[in-house]
Amino acid sequence: MSRVETPDEASGAMIRTKDLRKVHHADGTDVHAIRGIDLVVRPGEFVAVMGPSGSGKSTVLHLLAGLVPATTGEIWLRGNRLSELSEADRAVLRRRHVGVVFQFFNLISNMTVADNVELPALLAGASPKQARTRREHLLEELGLSDRADTSPARLSGGQQQRVALARALANEPSLLLADEPTGNLDSTNTRDVVRLLESVHDQGQTILLVTHDARVASAADRVISLFDGMIVDDADIRPAYDSKNTIGSILDL
Amino acid sequence: MRSVLLALLAKESAHGYELKQALEQTFGSAYPSPNIGQVYVTLGRLEKDGLVRGEDVTQSNRPNKRVYDLTPAGREAVAEWLDAPSDGPRLRSEFFVKLTLAPLAGAADRMTLINRQRRHCLNLMRGLTEPGHPEERGNRVATLLVEGARLHLQADLEWLERCQEALT
């Protein structure tokens, strides 16, 4: 990773991809999960990625996080070209600059909530004391301070996702990536998580999440629609302010 | 019915009976089969509004048939109709009709239609949760209404995805 200012850093793009492609090889057949995606995300943007199952949404997220390598094409994350980095280098990049929230299995099963939230800070090199301070702050903000010593298995789904978010934000990452963060949650918990995301976004966090939930997607500034491994639509969301009739127009009262 | 006939005529001129046949062929048993009288009445109204133009064509051993054609105004109306997103329960019928007929109309490609409709749904959804909305005030009835609206919008979006998969 050279320190010459790349065009991305100059222009400030958080994510940039160029003709990104990913092919899975399974059981002798090739599955083209991503068929050429060009994408730019600016710092502070809140982007939602939607699409039917099989459209490659999760794969895009995994690629952007550096969890899997792309087959062809380029990804620049904060100006770092991911194809140049080894698996270990991507891990190091991820631990400092990317927070990831998955749909399931977000928490290490044999560690308490506190340990889980402190882990990223420790990993990035913070001292145990610093990690603890940050953890206490985060859990308090999320209203989970009393659960600090519980094991994840004892938490409800909504609590688990909130802890996962706390953990993802522990290192104040440049980018928050979330894969169906509300996929398993009921409506109330979904609302809470959406509010959390919105508040974090208000503080300037760049967010890219994958979802099939319209409510979650509509909280974003920008919705990208994927279909069959390609982007078919990329639009900004503006609230329909003729909202007096909004409900009426939907429900036909 | 009006917009449907206009869209059908956008492709080529036809007389009433052909239009009825076209309706039946395109939509099959899903669309209620219109009786020919309704078709002629709607055509008449359209002509009166200046959106179509009828012309009698003489036939040798049959009564004359009236062939209809779109006027420029009519073409504009079709375009507007296609462009404007649909709402609520009319979505399924109207939007679906648009989606099916659009290629016939030579108008915007299906994907664009779907995209546009999707954007609209998302914007509506966003509008439901903006501050100042009844939900914020903790009004239980209003909250239920909002929830209902949300669920419908979610269903509509998923249906849009199905359409996308099937028709493009």
Added chain:
Amino acid sequence: MHATIRWIRADLRTRPGQALLSVSVVAGVVTALILAITMLAGAMDPWKGVFARSNGAHVWIHAPAGTDLTPLSHMDGVTGVSGPYQTTAATAVHEGQRAPLELRAMGSELPEVGRPVLAKGHWLDPSRSGGIVLERTLARVLRIEVGDTLNVRGLDARQHDLQVAGIADESDQGPYPAVTPGLVWALPGTVSGIEPDTESTELLIGLKLSDQSASDFFVQHAVTVLGGDRVSRVSTWHQVRASMEVDSRLLGLLLGMFGVVALIAAALAIGNATGGRILSLLQDIALLKALGFTPAQIRRMLLLEQTCLGIAGVILGIIAGSVLTTSSLSQRLFGSVTGTATAPLSLGRLALIAVATVATVAVATLLPAWRGSRVSPTSTVTAEPPSGRLSRFARVALLVRLPPALVLGARDAFTRRMRAIMTIGGLAIPMVMVTIALGCWSTLDNFEDHPEEIGLAGALIARPVGQQDYEAATVIAADRDVAAVYPEEQTDALLPGQTRTIQARALGTSKQPYPFPIHDGRMYARPGEAVAGQGLLDLLHVHVGDRIRLTVTGVPVIIHIVGRTIEPSLSGEVLSFGMDTLQQSGAPTSRLSYRIVLRHGAAVDAVRTRLLRESADKLDIQTAQNPAQRLLIVRVVILGLLIVLALIGAANLLTAASVGLRDHLRDIVVLRAMGLTPRQVTTALVAGTSVLALIAVIAGIGGGLAMSTWLIDLQGRTSGIGAGIGRAPTVFGLALAALAALGLAALTAFVLARKAISIDVREVSRF
């Protein structure tokens, strides 16, 4: 590093059972290694153990009564003094045997240097006068136990009946009867009671030196200081050690084998356990990677965790092993097995065991750790077992209407093919070792039950005490239980061009050869022909059929080696031919003895006593030493090995069962919903593990049987005794081992299944 430690701490906290298992396995192996190496090292070098335990003196000097020995203690290089003690000569008579004795006067308090190491009974006690303590080898030859009475005759032929209070080891003299006289300790009062005339006694002093290599110089110096006429006898530790040397090749091999086997078995168990554990962690590992752990970090983390557990196990094992080898009770136990006092292991050896074990643990963890670090960070369903197709066996079983639970269990045992193979291997390899161990046991049993098969057809050896051999043979042959008598003459043969002599033995005649067990070639049938042990063939680099040139008591002869026999003595470096060969070569016969082969089923001791009576004490009759007796230690080691293997097998089983359990947690819920009763669910789980165990047992026993005899014969061959000693394990032993293994497998599965049944449904469906 903080993150790594945090994770390890959390993991150990939440999975204490698995951690405990790893620690126990390592501790068990280390303890077993310490015990085995202590015993075997003691048996291989008996002198060293006794010398250390007795704080032995390097030089012992006998001087006439009245000599002033104080100058010796002030000499340069002397760091400790033992005695001086009053000694006198005497004779012991016991059950027809006579033994020359040296009675030593010692107080009830044991000295600091040159201290006799008590093996049985207790030391001299002033309140019980007339008690004596015998040296162990003397007691063995006289067949005396603690509590018996020994008839001692002084120089004035007066008889004293003294009670044996204890038996001890001493490092200042070699073993009786190779070295005479036999040692007896008694209180000063008892000694003076036997020999009141002090002029007839001697003084004995032992000196411990700072530099043991200077013993010979010291002796020179000491003799000069005292004056040549004031020294009757001197011995140094060199001589003692040489006389205590035993053939240790076999034991050395055994030591090596045990160590390697124990470590391999431990590596297997740990590898299995770690692999199973990592399998349950795959989900977490994927998440750790997503959080930013590099693959190298994951590997280091897993390795570190397991190594720390290994170190804990090693420390525990060393503590347990040290306690067991230094407590006086266990030392006496070892002593009775090895036949001498054993010293605890040196710090250096303990450190070696520790390092070797920790290294084994680390290596065993390498592969599972590497595979664990390769998990893709995006896998969310790695916890699912790959779906297995219904195997042909399962389909047939279903057709035949086996209970569905059994079929499900058996089929599911193979869903993870790699794990199934590892589990089978983890059980089969200990089974192979168990089979080989049982083969060793059978071989030793064969030594005892059929001594003629290892060249010990003659149970008794008779030496005339001043009688013509003609009469002795007749007298002996007349006994009703004697089947045959073979004259024997042992002599040294010199090899041309070598400074070494070999043991040549004339036994039987060419017409009536001794019943050697011949494994290659044939028995000698003419003068000039001979059979040799494997050790001799190796030593001379010859084969059966070769001719060699020897000088026997100054007479050169040419010997044709026509056969190979099993030769348990002197590492097989013995040449045997007929008496007529010796007579023909003209070598004088001088030390004649007779080997007596008894009728089948005769009681050896009874015949011996009878012969002694009939020969009116003119014959000295000894029982032939069976190496099986010396190899008692091997039996103990085998038992220890079996225990370690059982431990390892159990550890592997636990791992297999718990992995199976985890895979099926979800399935169990579904099965119960489908209507399978808890008993059927248990049956399914037990069946799964049992099928694997059955395959492992069959494979292990099969492999072991194929290798056992071959391996034992290999050992016999390399130790010089000769191939052909190996015997297959008994059916009974194998059946017992198989049943034990299967039973253990079913039990572990059963216990875990009960636990699975009671798991809360909600907890499971969460996943």
